[in-house]
Amino acid sequence: LVGELRPGDVIGFTFFTGYMAMFAASIFFFLERSQVEGHWKTSLTISGLITMIAAVHYFYMRDQYLASGQSPTEFRYIDWTLTVPLMCVEFYMIIKPFGGKVSTMWKLIAYSVWMLVFGYVGESLDRPSSALWGAVSTLGYVGILYEIYLGDVKKIAVASNDASTLKAVSLLRWFVLVGWAIYPIGYMLIPGGLLSGLSLNIDLVYNIGDAINKIGFGLVVYSAAVANSQAHH
C-alpha cells in the first residue's frame, strides 16, 4: 500500500471491499468449477476470469486512490474492455447447446466495443462533448438490449424449452437492463455531465455497479450451472 486508509473514507472503504470481494469470488468460481458438468465448467471459468480481472484492477485503483485521492477513468475502461466481452461470451455459452450461433456472440461483442470506445472518448479524451459521445455510446447499449430481449438470444432461449436455461437468460437480461444502467449514471457525474450537480462520487457509483454486475452476474451463472448439472445426473 502506497497510501493510507483514513477513518471516514467511505470510497476507500468500497475500494477495499470491492477488491476483496472480487478476489474471493474468483476463488469461489474456480474451485466450484469441479462441481458442475460439461460446458458449465467453461462458464464458471469465465465467471472467475471476470472477477479476477476486476480484482487486479481494483488493486491498482485502490493504490492510486489511496496515494492521490483519485483513480483515473482509464482503469475502468481497461477493465470493461476485457470483462464486458467476456459477459457476451457467457450469454453465448448458455445458448450454444440449443443452437446458439457464434455470430450472435460477435454481434454482442461488436455492440459492446462500440459502447465502450465512444464512452471512453467522452469520459477521457473529449469531456466537453461528453453528452454527445454518451448518446452515441448508448446506441451500442441499446443494441445489446435488443439482442437479448428481442433478438437471437431471446429466440433461442425460448426455443430451448429448457427451464433452467430460460431462467438464467431472463435473470442475466435483467442485470444488463438494470445493473448495467448504473454505469451511464456514473458517466453523467463527470464534470460538465448531466448529473454533475449531484454530490455523488463517481467511483462510489462504479464500485457498487461492479459488485452487482460482476459478482451477481457470475453467481447467476453459477446457480444455473448447479441446477443444470443436477438435472442431467
Added chain:
Amino acid sequence: LVGELRPGDVIGFTFFTGYMAMFAASIFFFLERSQVEGHWKTSLTISGLITMIAAVHYFYMRDQYLASGQSPTEFRYIDWTLTVPLMCVEFYMIIKPFGGKVSTMWKLIAYSVWMLVFGYVGESLDRPSSALWGAVSTLGYVGILYEIYLGDVKKIAVASNDASTLKAVSLLRWFVLVGWAIYPIGYMLIPGGLLSGLSLNIDLVYNIGDAINKIGFGLVVYSAAVANSQAHH
C-alpha cells in the same frame, strides 16, 4: 506500479489491457485443459505457456513504460525467443498424430531463430542498417511460410483426412501469414526505418500484434481441441 497511468495515455492503456488479457488467457487455457482429451491437453498447456510468458513480459514492459515513457526493444525479443518456437511446437503437436516428424518442428524452429536473431541485430544493435538486417530476417519468415503452406506441414495436414486438423492448420497458417506480418510493420517504424514517416507508435503496433497472435492463436488451438475431443467421444 512505479509510475502512474495518466488520462489519455492510449499506449499505456494497451499495455494494461495486454497484460491482463495475457494473464486471463493463461488461466483459461490451464483450467480448460481438463476439458479436452489426450495430446490436446499438451497443446493447451503450450497455449497457456505462450500467454503466460507474455503476461510476465507485459508486466515489465508496462512498468518501464509508465516510469520512463518507453519500453526497450529487448523485452520484445526476449519474449519472441521463447514464444515463437513454442508456436512451432504447436504446429508439430497438431500434425504429430498423423505422422508429423520432429525434424519438421526443428526446421520451423531453425527458421524462427534465424528470423529473430537478425531482426534483433537490426532493431537493437545496428539500426543504421536495419533495412538490410530486416531483409535477411525476412528469409526466415518466408521459410516458415513455405513449410506451412507448401512443405511438410501442409502435406501431412492434407494427408490426415481429418476435418478438424485441416481446419486448425489452415486457420493457424492464416495467423502466420496475416497476423505475424504486423511485426515487420512495427520493425519498419523504428527511426530510419521504411515506415518511420508514419506517426504510428511501435509499441502500439506490437501490442496489437501480440493480442491477435498469442491469444487468437491459442484460441484456435483450443477450438480445435474441443471439436476433436467431442468427435472422438
